[in-house]
Amino acid sequence: MKTDYLWDKQGSDSEIERIETILSEYRYVPVPTPNVAPQKVVSPWRWLLPATAFAALLLTVLWIGSAPKSPVAVSKEVLAELVPAPAVAAVSETPAGTAVETPASARPAKTRLMLIPIRAKVSSSRKRPIKSATVALTDEEKYAYEQVVRALYITGTQLRSVHSAIAGIEDHTTTDKNR
Amino acid sequence: MPDIEFTLGLARADVDIAPTRASEDSEDATLVSAISLGDEDAFSRFHRKYAPLVHGIALAKLPAGEADDVTQEVFLAAFRGIKSLRDPDAVGPWLVKLTRNHVAGFYRSRKISEELPDEIHDRHSHRHEAAEILLAIRSLPEAYSETLVLRLIEGMTGEEIATRTGLSSGSVRVNLHRGMDLLRKALGVEVKK
Numbered sequence: 001m002k003t004d005y006l007w008d009k010q011g012s013d014s015e016i017e018r019i020e021t022i023l024s025e026y027r028y029v030p031v032p033t034p035n036v037a038p039q040k041v042v043s044p045w046r047w048l049l050p051a052t053a054f055a056a057l058l059l060t061v062l063w064i065g066s067a068p069k070s071p072v073a074v075s076k077e078v079l080a081e082l083v084p085a086p087a088v089a090a091v092s093e094t095p096a097g098t099a100v101e102t103p104a105s106a107r108p109a110k111t112r113l114m115l116i117p118i119r120a121k122v123s124s125s126r127k128r129p130i131k132s133a134t135v136a137l138t139d140e141e142k143y144a145y146e147q148v149v150r151a152l153y154i155t156g157t158q159l160r161s162v163h164s165a166i167a168g169i170e171d172h173t174t175t176d177k178n179r
Numbered sequence: 180m181p182d183i184e185f186t187l188g189l190a191r192a193d194v195d196i197a198p199t200r201a202s203e204d205s206e207d208a209t210l211v212s213a214i215s216l217g218d219e220d221a222f223s224r225f226h227r228k229y230a231p232l233v234h235g236i237a238l239a240k241l242p243a244g245e246a247d248d249v250t251q252e253v254f255l256a257a258f259r260g261i262k263s264l265r266d267p268d269a270v271g272p273w274l275v276k277l278t279r280n281h282v283a284g285f286y287r288s289r290k291i292s293e294e295l296p297d298e299i300h301d302r303h304s305h306r307h308e309a310a311e312i313l314l315a316i317r318s319l320p321e322a323y324s325e326t327l328v329l330r331l332i333e334g335m336t337g338e339e340i341a342t343r344t345g346l347s348s349g350s351v352r353v354n355l356h357r358g359m360d361l362l363r364k365a366l367g368v369e370v371k372k
Contacts, residue, residue, distance in 0.1 A: 006330065006355050007337040015368075016331070016359070022309045023332045026243050028234035033226040034251050036219060036258045 051155050055148050062145060066137050203342050204268040211267035214258065226254055229274055232343050235329040236278040239317060241285065249285055253278050272345035315365040316358075323358030330355055 003011030137145065210228075213221035233253050237246040257277060264273055316324050316331075325344075329335045335343070341351040 006359060007352055009336055019312060020331050020334070022305065023312060025306070025309055026238060026313060026332050028231045028250070028333060029247075030227070030230065031247070031251070033219075033223040034255050034258070036222055036255065 045159065047155065048159060051152070055152055058144070058148050062137070062141055066141055207270045208267040211261055211264060211270055215262050222258055225257075225270075229271070229343065230254070231333040231335065232271065232329065233274055233278050235333040235335075236275055236325055237282055238313075238332065239321070239324045239328045240282045245285065249278070249281050253281050256281070269345060271343040275344050312362075312366065315362055318365060319358055319361050322354050323361060326351060326354040327358045327362060 005011050005013035005016055210221050210225045214225060230250060234246055234250045237249045237253070241249060253274065257274060260277075261270075264270060313332075316327050318324075319327070326340060329340045329344075330337065337351050337355055338348065340346070341348045344351075346354075
């Protein structure tokens with residue numbers, strides 16, 4: 001039976017064997033399998049949620065801390081304990097927002113001057129919603145607020161840059177500035 | 180008469196390899212489904228089995244060092260894209276096609292820097308001769324060059340080449356013999372009758 005070394009390597013063929021030996025240096029050398037383990041994908045947006053949450057929390061705290069106090073509803077019984085009787089009568093008739101000073105002659109010796117924030121009828125126990133959103137900030141609070149806004153601006157700019165780089169969009173902001 | 184003998188030989192060979200090819204297909208289908216589910220061990224077996232094939236196809240066109248890199252790239256791409264494979268039994272031909280695409284992409288995107296053999300001035304050195312034979316193989320038509328690289332360099336038998344590339348045994352046998360004749364001519368060796 002005629003063998004065909006070129007087909008199935010049965011038998012021998014000195015010429016082909018010689019070529020195989022010469023070319024053996026090119027033969028595939030087994031290497032480790034490429035690493036295909038699922039890798040944790042790091043999203044460029046990973047800081048967005050924590051940063052937003054932190055900023056929102058900080059702003060909320062600042063707003064609450066600097067918000068004007070809501071009108072105090074003081075019942076007549078409480079007022080009666082705090083202020084002598086003549087003053088209570090005066091308070092109930094005073095227009096909203098005015099300070100009530102108890103007459104010196106009417107108050108006891110140890111009673112101190114009281115400023116009662118009255119914006120509505122004192123007898124009214126219903127709280128009114130705050131209409132004005134104007135916040136008076138202290139210097140420290142202003143500084144903190146500016147820092148938060150600046151941090152949000154920088155984070156937003158960087159996220160836009162990353163997004164542009166991923167999407168392959170030219171950053172027109174920098175281009176325009178360079179012109 | 181030689182034609183009749185050749186035809187009979189082909190028929191016998193086809194009958195002999197039929198069970199082997201079926202079992203290979205079954206094994207491939209199992210591997211493909213496991214890899215699709217993210218089985219890294221299955222991928223490792225798949226890599227061991229098909230790396231010589233991919234390397235051979237790449238080596239038929241690329242310098243040796245680049246062929247190694249492309250081989251790894253092809254397997255990474257295969258891992259990502261194996262879910263899109265419609266016929267798991269055809270994973271071999273799919274890999275061959277994937278490798279050819281990567282080779283074409285390689286030529287499009289990079290400049291080839293073929294390293295010259297160290298002993299380039301010594302025309303009788305072993306490495307020089309190897310480089311010369313490989314260049315001669317690469318100069319042949321793709322069907323011949325790929326089949327000869329798989330046979331002469333990667334050491335696969337004709338039957339293995341047919342099974343893994345999805346070609347018929349007859350085609351591989353013809354490619355081997357015609358390719359070998361052309362190689363002998365290219366190397367200046369008298370063709371055996």
